[in-house]
Amino acid sequence: MKIGSEWWTSPTESENGRLIIVTGRGGIDEVRNSGKYNIRVEVTWKYPGDATGMPDYPTSKVMEAVQDAMTKAFDKDPVAVLTGIYTGDDERNWIFYTRSIHIFEKKINEALADFDLLPINIYTENDPDWQEYDEMREASELEG
Incomplete structure (x- = not known):
């Protein structure tokens, strides 16, 4: 199965305007x-943001390393696909779609094993129609 590697970036606003x-x-x-x-997984990292709600440089570097580790793990064994990343308003959210919560959990634990305790939360929801992905695309088209 072909998984694209094309990425796009677009600004938007949180509900409070950030x-x-x-x-x-x-x-x-x-x-x-x-x-x-069919299962959406949201990995959320809340951080103390600067005045604009963005992470400081040291935090952003660790986030980048975490993202690289997750991407490498799931590119090698595509049980899940990273579809979106939201950064701002004092948090970063990585959005995945997966085939299995249990295998996702195993793979993400393996991917992040070399890191100290990370301030992340994981939320899962059935989303067979990829509603979140469509909303992300629509929001970016409105901005762009």
């Missing part, structure tokens, strides 16, 4: 249309 940088993945129609990736 800047959010949205980074979305394109080229994933084959994954979406397969009907196998």
